[in-house]
Amino acid sequence: MVQSDVDTPNQSVDSVQAIQNWMVNQLVEQLSLDAKNIDVTEPLTRYGLDSIDAVTIVGELEDWLEVELPSTLFWDYPTIEKSAQYLVEEFDVSAALDNAESAAPSETKAAKPEASEKSGKGWGGFWKGLGG
Amino acid sequence: MNFSDFSFWWILLLYAIPFFAIRYVGKSLKLWRDELDTIGLAVMSLMLFLNASRSSFAIFIVEIVFNYFMVRLMLKRRGNGAKLIAAIVIITDIAILAYLKYLTFFAEDVVGIVVPGFKNNWEQGFPLPIFQQIPPGVSFYTFQMVAFVVDSLRPKYKKPIAFLDYINFIAFFPQIVAGPIERRADLLPQIQSFQFKFTAENFELGLRWLSLGFFMKLVLADNIAPYINLQETANPWIVWFFAYLFTLRIYFDFAGYSFMALGVARILGVKLTVNFLAPYTSVSIQEFWRRWHITLNNWFRDYVFLPLMGSKKQLAAFFLFITFTLSGFWHGAAWNFIIWGAYHGGLLLLLRYTGRPFQRLMGKGKQVSRFQFFSWALTFGSVTLGCLFFMDTDILRLLSKLRTIVTPWAYSLSNLGEFLSSYSLNEGAVLIVTLLLANAVLFMEHLAVWQKRKFEYELLLLPWVSRVLLGLTILFAANQPSEFIYFEF
Numbered sequence: 001m002v003q004s005d006v007d008t009p010n011q012s013v014d015s016v017q018a019i020q021n022w023m024v025n026q027l028v029e030q031l032s033l034d035a036k037n038i039d040v041t042e043p044l045t046r047y048g049l050d051s052i053d054a055v056t057i058v059g060e061l062e063d064w065l066e067v068e069l070p071s072t073l074f075w076d077y078p079t080i081e082k083s084a085q086y087l088v089e090e091f092d093v094s095a096a097l098d099n100a101e102s103a104a105p106s107e108t109k110a111a112k113p114e115a116s117e118k119s120g121k122g123w124g125g126f127w128k129g130l131g132g
Numbered sequence: 133m134n135f136s137d138f139s140f141w142w143i144l145l146l147y148a149i150p151f152f153a154i155r156y157v158g159k160s161l162k163l164w165r166d167e168l169d170t171i172g173l174a175v176m177s178l179m180l181f182l183n184a185s186r187s188s189f190a191i192f193i194v195e196i197v198f199n200y201f202m203v204r205l206m207l208k209r210r211g212n213g214a215k216l217i218a219a220i221v222i223i224t225d226i227a228i229l230a231y232l233k234y235l236t237f238f239a240e241d242v243v244g245i246v247v248p249g250f251k252n253n254w255e256q257g258f259p260l261p262i263f264q265q266i267p268p269g270v271s272f273y274t275f276q277m278v279a280f281v282v283d284s285l286r287p288k289y290k291k292p293i294a295f296l297d298y299i300n301f302i303a304f305f306p307q308i309v310a311g312p313i314e315r316r317a318d319l320l321p322q323i324q325s326f327q328f329k330f331t332a333e334n335f336e337l338g339l340r341w342l343s344l345g346f347f348m349k350l351v352l353a354d355n356i357a358p359y360i361n362l363q364e365t366a367n368p369w370i371v372w373f374f375a376y377l378f379t380l381r382i383y384f385d386f387a388g389y390s391f392m393a394l395g396v397a398r399i400l401g402v403k404l405t406v407n408f409l410a411p412y413t414s415v416s417i418q419e420f421w422r423r424w425h426i427t428l429n430n431w432f433r434d435y436v437f438l439p440l441m442g443s444k445k446q447l448a449a450f451f452l453f454i455t456f457t458l459s460g461f462w463h464g465a466a467w468n469f470i471i472w473g474a475y476h477g478g479l480l481l482l483l484r485y486t487g488r489p490f491q492r493l494m495g496k497g498k499q500v501s502r503f504q505f506f507s508w509a510l511t512f513g514s515v516t517l518g519c520l521f522f523m524d525t526d527i528l529r530l531l532s533k534l535r536t537i538v539t540p541w542a543y544s545l546s547n548l549g550e551f552l553s554s555y556s557l558n559e560g561a562v563l564i565v566t567l568l569l570a571n572a573v574l575f576m577e578h579l580a581v582w583q584k585r586k587f588e589y590e591l592l593l594l595p596w597v598s599r600v601l602l603g604l605t606i607l608f609a610a611n612q613p614s615e616f617i618y619f620e621f
Contacts, residue, residue: 032488041584045419050484051437052448059445071438075430078422 012088018097019084022064026057027080040080049074061087065096133180133309134616135392136349143183147176155328169327170296173400177305181269184309188267192303195228199277200298203284207292214285221281229274233266237465269309271462273302275431276313282435283316297324304402306393310386310616312407312427322402329401340598341395344589346609347601349388352573354610355566356381359559362524365532368542369551375520379512380570382519383412386425389616410577410588412515415507417479420515423588432459449484453477463522468530472521479514569604 020040028035031048038047044054054074062069065087070076077083087093133140151172158164182189199221206217239258244251255262280301283289293301300323307314360377364370390407397404411423421429437455441448453474460473520537524530536542555563576591591597 043419043422045414045416045422048416048418048483048487050418050480051433051452052445052484055438055441055448056445072430072434075422075433 015088015093015097016084019065019087019093020080022061023057023080023084026060030057038080040084043078044074044080045078065091065093067091067093067096133184133305133393135345135389135396136354136616139183140180143180144176147179151176152328166327167296170300172328173326174296174299174303177300177303177308180305181303181308185268187263188269191228191232191267191270192273195225195274195277196299196302198224199281199302200293200295203281203298204292206281207284207290218281218285222278225274225278225281229270231260232263232270234465236262236264241467266465272311272313273308275428276302279313279431279435280316289316293320294324300326304397306396306400306402307404310389310393311425312390312393312405313431314405314427315430318405319402326402330399331401334398334401336595338395338397338399340593340595341391341398343395343598343602343605344592345388345391345393345395346605347388348384348391348573349616350609351605352566352570353381353385353388354612354614355562355608356384356570357610357614359563360523362526362529365529365536366542367547367550368537368539369548370554371520371533371537372516373551375516375523378523379412379516379519380567382522383408384570384573385614385616406589410581412512412574413508413578413581413588414511415504416511417476417483417514420511421476421480428459428462432462449481453481456480464525466525467527468521468525472518475518475521479518565608569608 024035024038024040027033027038027044027047027049030053033047049057055071058069058071058073061073069087069091073083073086077086135141155164155168155172158168178189181192202217202221206214206221209217239254240251244254297320301314301316301320302308304314304319304323356377360374360381362374364374387408394404394406405427407426409423409426411420414420414423432455436458437451440454441451444451454477456477457470457473460469460471460476463469463472520533521530524533573592576597577588580588580591585591587593592601
């Protein structure tokens with residue numbers, strides 16, 4: 001069967017759902033919450049998400065989805081629902097999601113050092129950060 | 133601009149009547165060109181700024197010409213050449229801000245402490261004029277200029293900008309003096325395609341924002357202001373009460389200003405960023421800082437916190453603390469503002485490193501629903517305590533107040549009696565009515581959040597609520613408007 005380049009609506013819904021689930025798991029892990037108490041439409045700050053979490057979760061999302069994301073993602077899209085929708089609409093995440101489904105957890109961890117290298121260091125990193 | 137100063141509205145009116153009359157005739161004769169709207173807006177902004185502060189205006193003219201031509205030069209280059217120009221512009225802008233705002237503080241409160249006698253004599257030998265207070269607007273437009281330089285470094289921005297558009301972007305009169313600090317991506321496209329379009333929708337929405345802003349400033353902030361006495365240090369009930377009054381005042385003063393700016397801009401057809409999102413509904417300090425002075429916090433996030441941290445995410449807590457301390461220092465050249473910034477940075481870290489283990493101890497998930505009210509009260513109490521640092525530039529007096537509020541036996545019934553009997557019947561009645569109105573506004577913000585409405589000010593911007601607020605403003609506006617607090621910063 002030939003797969004279309006354009007996501008069907010169902011695929012988009014699945015992608016949004018997959019990213020939402022991932023974010024819920026991250027919150028559960030990072031903020032010691034119970035998953036059933038997390039409402040994807042609530043602002044993340046209501047669960048105690050701070051600036052440090054916001055930038056670190058973006059870093060982990062980058063590793064998982066293999067895309068470069070704005071550090072201000074959770075400021076611009078402050079709920080799980082909004083940020084997941086934004087990611088699916090603005091980035092090509094389908095391939096990464098397919099890979100992630102079959103990937104072992106250890107592979108995700110192994111990707112981390114590589115991701116931190118691309119952020120740059122020293123003043124070069126400073127300018128890169130300013131440039132967004 | 134000082135929206136509660138009659139001269140602002142008079143000049144606006146005296147300029148607008150002939151300008152729009154000529155424009156109307158010009159349009160009828162098909163002689164009017166769109167660029168004339170851009171010129172009209174620039175003249176309007178510069179004239180109103182000149183009226184607001186001559187010294188600030190003179191500095192502004194020098195800075196805007198320098199920034200414009202440097203950015204123009206920067207846009208023609210790429211790579212390190214562009215970065216070098218950006219660095220020169222940013223350093224110059226910040227150096228001017230530091231000279232105007234922090235010179236006296238560094239000379240008297242930093243060097244003066246270390247070098248005996250320096251505090252009293254330094255002014256005599258100093259070759260440049262010394263400003264005891266920063267000319268209004270410099271802090272805000274400097275930040276907007278710096279943000280513009282940095283944003284313009286992005287590869288997608290290579291087209292030159294017209295000088296008039298740059299003037300209108302920086303000097304747009306509703307926001308130049310006290311923000312919102314606008315970003316290139318949000319405001320510049322609106323300025324570049326600017327035309328006076330007085331639509332019914334813009335006028336209606338603008339009027340609703342103006343009604344809310346006027347009510348917050350003229351009725352709430354200005355009626356609360358006279359009751360705050362910084363001298364009181366011995367009675368903890370009074371110290372807390374004045375801190376509470378200041379907490380209300382600073383919000384209604386600055387949010388009121390921001391909403392007036394939003395309203396005036398909207399009438400002209402320009403959408404400004406909403407600078408506050410019901411900050412006193414927050415259930416954590418993290419949430420508070422997402423809702424308070426949003427454009428300044430975003431500025432510090434994008435141009436200080438994130439670039440400083442870079443890839444060193446393991447040091448994020450340290451950089452967060454530094455960013456908050458710097459943000460405090462931006463507010464004013466005095467130790468109390470630095471302490472205030474550090475206090476908030478410290479609170480964020482405290483919540484992160486002690487609050488979370490506490491949550492784990494209490495059990496997963498329970499805190500979200502069960503402790504909402506407790507979290508809100510703790511957050512509001514922490515913000516109020518922070519206001520105690522913010523409101524008093526006299527460090528010795530501030531320390532005395534802090535000593536008083538941590539002394540358990542100072543909370544005596546006699547001190548409570550002294551507090552309750554410190555107002556006459558009329559004073560007490562006015563204060564109670566003002567506080568009832570203030571808390572009614574806060575309640576409507578809470579209600580919008582609880583009902584999960586799309587926007588925190590949805591209820592306060594309902595057409596009938598706006599009319600009521602306007603009526604109440606006419607009835608209860610303070611006879612003597614106080615200065616906008618943020619003009620000093």
